[in-house]
Structure formats: C-alpha cells, structure tokens
Amino acid sequence: MEKYFNYLLLCIFMKIVQGKEKHLNESAKILTEAYFDSLKKAKEHFKKKLDSKEVYVALDKDEVIGLFSYRRDYSHYANYLSNIVVAKKHRRKGIAKILLDKYIEITKKEQSKKQKYALSSTDVTNIPSINLHLNYGFEKLGKIKELHYGKDEIIFGYKLK
Secondary structure (H helix, E strand, O other): OHHHHHHHHHHHHEEEEEOOHHHHHHHHHHHHHHOOOOHHHHHHHHHHHHHOOOEEEEEEOOEEEEEEEEEEEEEOOEEEEEEEEEOHHHOOOOHHHHHHHHHHHHHHHHOOOOOOEEEEEEEOOOHHHHHHHHHHOOEEEEEEEEEEOOEEEEEEEEEOO
C-alpha cells in the first residue's frame, strides 16, 4: 500500500516536460550512468535530441530524475524509443512507467493512423528493461542478432489501437 501511495504522490508532483538546454548537465550525468562512455558523448546525444525536439525529462521540483528520447518516423512512420533512463537514486519508484506513458501519449498524436505500433528495444541481458516493457503491455516482435555490442536485441511493439 505504501508503495502505491508513494507512486500516486510521484504522479502528482513529478512533471514530464520537453527537454531544454537547462536540463543538459543533469540529463547527461544520468545518461552516462546508464549508457554513454563519457559525459561529452551524452551531452552530444542530448543536444541532438533537443534540436529535433525528441527528448523529454522527468522533473521532481527542478531536478532531472529521468528522461527518454525517441525517433520520429523510425520505420514506416513508427516512433522508436531510443532510450529511457532513470537516475540510479530514483529507480524502482515507477518513474520509468510514467515516462513510458508520456512516450505512448506523444506517439499516438504523432504517428500515422496506419501505424499499429510504438517501437522500442533492449538487449537480451537487460532484464529490468525487458520486464518494464512486458509489464507495460509491449509485446516481443522479434530479435536482431548481435546488434547491441555483440548481444542480441529484442524489438518490442506497443499496440496503439
């Protein structure tokens, strides 16, 4: 019950907004915790996504606690979730689910009416990400061999209709 109550409080007080230049440093640190080899590469990625308006940040007060970036029209007009990450000290609180909610909401507005799926992927060893996708309602669409630094990549689709 306490976990559910904390999740409700988070939903009320957390904001998800389109990324801005002022979010660069905090976002780059979070990206470096999860994916990037250097702060410089993380900043370059974030700036690129800022330019295309394909990055959203989760804020608790004014602190960036998570983010996601995506690609519009990735394949056959489908949006693709490039990455979703929550700061280590804020994980296991439901923030990733709230970020996925925002991604799906945006995708429903942006995608072609003919496209059935919002897309995402993760490597086969990323169990927390696999569980997040499956528990949210994504289905496995397939696998690409050795795509992710020699590891297989699972492709997920979330049915929009």
